[in-house]
Every structure is written in structure tokens, then in C-alpha cells.
Amino acid sequence: MSDMVMQQVILRKQNPNGSSSSEAAEKLGRAGAVVVDRKASSLLIEGDVxxxxxVTKGLSGWIxxxxxxxxxxSTRKKVG
Incomplete structure (x- = not known):
């Protein structure tokens, strides 16, 4: 069994001329990552580090x- 470290990452579109969120999500999905939430200029991704x-190294215009x-x-007050 492999030791995969799962992580959540926020991808934010930095350049309007970069890949669209649909293209970025498709590339990440093909690689095995899961898109948890999608907006026009940001993606929440979960997957192997x-x-x-x-995949994100190859995405232009995204950070x-x-x-x-x-x-x-805990907001409970402790007595004693």
C-alpha cells in the first residue's frame, strides 16, 4: 500500500489570459485529484500532494x- 499524503489546495486565477477553471479542473481530474468546490476564478482541490x-506546474495563470x-x-470556562 502506498503512502499518499492527501492535501487540500486552493487554486486562484492570477492571469485573465490563463487556462479557464473548467480546463484546470479537467486536467486535475484526469490526474486523480478531486475538485471539491469551483468558482470562476478559484478551485478547491483535494488529492495527493x-x-x-x-499538474499545477503546467497550469498557466494560476497560483x-x-x-x-x-x-x-474550547470556549467552556474551566473551574478549579
Whole structure:
């Protein structure tokens, strides 16, 4: 069994002359990544880190941002 590290990445369109979101989503889908959410100028992608990195290198006009997740702090007051 392979050790795949799954990651969520936000792709943001930086150049209006770059690939469309449909083209970018299609390329990522063919590589095995999953499009979680799609907007005209951004995509939320989930998949293997290496796969996403390799595909996004070839996308013109798009930049990537790793998705950061934060844990919600407990708001309960502690007595004692």
C-alpha cells in the first residue's frame, strides 16, 4: 500500500489570459485529484500532494495556496 499524503489546495486565477477553471479542473481530474468546490476564478482541490504539484506546474495563470485548517478552541470556562 502506498503512502499518499492527501492535501487540500486552493487554486486562484492570477492571469485573465490563463487556462479557464473548467480546463484546470479537467486536467486535475484526469490526474486523480478531486475538485471539491469551483468558482470562476478559484478551485478547491483535494488529492495527493505530488499529483497536485505536478499538474499545477503546467497550469498557466494560476497560483496555489495550501489550505490551512485550524482547530476551534474550547470556549467552556474551566473551574478549579
Amino acid at each position: 505530488e499529483t497536485i504539484r505536478n 496555489t495556496f495550501p489550505m490551512k485548517q485550524y482547530s476551534v478552541p
